[in-house]
Amino acid sequence: MKSVLILYFSRGGHTARISRHLMRSIAAEQCRCEMMDIKEASKEGIDWDEWDAVVFGACVLYGTYDKTVFEFCEQNKQQLSDKAISFFSVNVVARKPEKRQLENNKYLQKFMALSAWKPKDVKIIAGKVDYPSWGWLDKQMIRLIMKMTDGPTDPKAVIDYTDWDDVSAYGKHIVSLLDED
Template sequence: MKAKTGIIYSSVDGQTLKICNKLREGLLQNNQNVELFSITDFNEDVTNYDKLIIGASIRYGVHNKEIIDFINTHKKQLDSIKTAFFSVNLVARKPEKNTPDTNPYVIKFFKSIDWTPTLVEVFAGKLDYKKYPFFDRIMIQFIMWMTKGPTNTKTEIEYTNWEKVAAFGIQLKNL
């Protein structure tokens, strides 16, 4: 039977999904059987997959609660297969905070759960003030101000390094 890879994601503004689609594309080109699911739509048996990739975005300093609950509930099954986790956040736009060992959200995430995936990565997300509801826009603008990022509400910057995403995709193929 052909090996099967699952990709599960949570995305607030769509950038994590965009990254997942890019990873899926690369795996499909490598003739791998890949299924993509939103965390809210995933109700498969984890062990039906040889590899499971989980991508999660950050909002207000935390990863999606459903992702955390999923990992905590399925830890034993996740530990029995090859797994990968990646985080998408705007802090990763800074070179000194764009690795799993230096990104504060990834560090905090793994201190809060009892799971060690086979592979971990972090990607910078996209800043698009026009997409955000009023409250989110004000909060993100404040966070950007505090972290010396762009605060102009017309700003739209995709910080995602697509070469880094492609390199991660190659690592996933060989996982």
């Protein structure tokens, strides 16, 4: 049985939820699959030998990724190059289908440019707008981003843009990459 570890960075919990859905979809294909927050991974370490493959995902915050995401890639560059087979980026601009293409998504292009680990396989997943859970300043800033991109600006809006069936399909795609090894 092959084994896959999903590493993730999530600020508000949605990327963690996507990781869990992905984990279940990979596990449904007769693989052992677990998930781990990179904060825990950085503190406690990872037994890389335990895993045949690793998938890494992070949410976009203000046009980029949290600095711990880049630090993690820098510190684990070799292990990620050896084991990590895919990277997924979660952002709300990706609610527009064309923004789920690498050539149209500047956040993923930014990751490719700045990360010490350059993933060969990438996936862009639409995230969640959750104004009530965000602080005043974040809420205003994101409403501004949404206004500029014709998105929702109602401060009470909670909209999950994630295509969960597509996340399941991504899980199957990950398993197909394992078979290529």
